[in-house]
Amino acid sequence: MKPSLYNLIRPHYRTLQGYVSAGMEVAKDERKIFMNANENPYELPGLEGLNRYPAPQPPELAEAYARAYDVEADQIVMTRGADEAIAILTRLFCEPSGEGRAADSILICPPTFGMYGVNARAMPAELHEIPLRRENGSFTLDKTAIVKATTNPSNRIKIVYICSPNNPTGTSFSHEDISEICEAVQDFSVVILDETYAEFSAQGSMSADLDSTPNLIILRTLSKSYAFAGMRMGCFLCGDTDFITLVKTKALDAYPLPLTGIEAAFHVLSPEISAIAKDNIDKILAERGRLQEALSQSPHVTHIFPSDANFLLVEMKEAGKLHKFCAENDLILRDFSTKPGTENCLRISIGTQAQNDRLLELLGKF
Numbered sequence: 001m002k003p004s005l006y007n008l009i010r011p012h013y014r015t016l017q018g019y020v021s022a023g024m025e026v027a028k029d030e031r032k033i034f035m036n037a038n039e040n041p042y043e044l045p046g047l048e049g050l051n052r053y054p055a056p057q058p059p060e061l062a063e064a065y066a067r068a069y070d071v072e073a074d075q076i077v078m079t080r081g082a083d084e085a086i087a088i089l090t091r092l093f094c095e096p097s098g099e100g101r102a103a104d105s106i107l108i109c110p111p112t113f114g115m116y117g118v119n120a121r122a123m124p125a126e127l128h129e130i131p132l133r134r135e136n137g138s139f140t141l142d143k144t145a146i147v148k149a150t151t152n153p154s155n156r157i158k159i160v161y162i163c164s165p166n167n168p169t170g171t172s173f174s175h176e177d178i179s180e181i182c183e184a185v186q187d188f189s190v191v192i193l194d195e196t197y198a199e200f201s202a203q204g205s206m207s208a209d210l211d212s213t214p215n216l217i218i219l220r221t222l223s224k225s226y227a228f229a230g231m232r233m234g235c236f237l238c239g240d241t242d243f244i245t246l247v248k249t250k251a252l253d254a255y256p257l258p259l260t261g262i263e264a265a266f267h268v269l270s271p272e273i274s275a276i277a278k279d280n281i282d283k284i285l286a287e288r289g290r291l292q293e294a295l296s297q298s299p300h301v302t303h304i305f306p307s308d309a310n311f312l313l314v315e316m317k318e319a320g321k322l323h324k325f326c327a328e329n330d331l332i333l334r335d336f337s338t339k340p341g342t343e344n345c346l347r348i349s350i351g352t353q354a355q356n357d358r359l360l361e362l363l364g365k366f
Contacts, residue, residue: 085234107159111168
């Protein structure tokens with residue numbers, strides 16, 4: 001394992017003896033009789049196959065993810081959505097406070113996805129914030145401040161979270177800036193790049209940089225672009241395959257993926273279904289442009305932030321009142337109007353043409 005990652009994980013993980021599940025002992029094979037996992041040998045009608053534990057990290061599914069994300073299968077850890085990846089990585093890198101011990105820290109750039117902070121506080125670990133800067137009607141990373149805070153040893157920052165495209169602002173940050181941050185902090189921190197919305201972005205993924213950037217970890221999920229939120233299937237990517245092996249053997253649950261999720265992920269990553277998903281992304285992007293143009297004509301809207309995702313962050317004169325009015329008419333938006341950095345803003349997920357038309361109709365009646 002490259003020193004930059006090995007030295008960053010919590011020390012006890014280096015010698016921790018991970019649990020070897022029955023599913024890790026031998027590959028599943030229909031020709032074999034399995035009497036090693038205390039499973040019930042009888043299947044129930046309509047639930048055939050669910051009496052057996054699935055493989056913890058199915059190699060065939062890893063290959064399917066690898067094709068989708070243009071990486072190698074041994075650079076992937078599969079998780080129950082990106083949320084579980086966030087929890088695992090926070091636990092792996094951040095030493096909690098206790099018994100006279102200072103806590104390690106994460107760094108976030110608000111406004112951004114709230115689960116990074118939730119998992120840090122649950123450890124508990126410390127939270128450092130370097131807010132995004134608002135420039136020319138958009139948001140940018142404060143690269144200098146991020147590097148300065150992270151390379152200050154007294155801050156004990158072990159993880160820098162960057163979400164690009166960012167939730168809730170929709171902003172994509174340049175790959176060059178992210179690469180420079182990775183290089184500057186490599187002796188102090190791992191940079192976790194959340195690419196949940198990368199499929200909607202013109203810039204795309206940084207997966208091609210994994211081999212040359214040992215402290216970069218990328219989060220991916222099938223939830224958004226593959227219309228798969230209900231199945232909770234995702235993964236994280238890292239160029240350091242020794243680190244990937246460590247995670248699989250020491251940091252995961254014994255059987256982290258449900259069989260139904262595995263089978264459904266195979267289906268959604270198949271060429272036929274992937275092609276449909278890509279067509280739907282094109283429809284969403286077209287609707288995003290149409291909705292943005294229509295919203296810009298409304299007297300209730302004061303600013304629409306540039307978006308590279310499947311949503312728009314919209315600043316309004318009376319955001320809270322509009323949110324309530326829409327809810328009373330059975331249309332639910334996300335209210336960010338009272339949160340720092342997104343004052344007077346609503347986040348609007350892009351719907352179908354009919355759903356977007358309904359929003360515009362209500363806006364006209366407001």
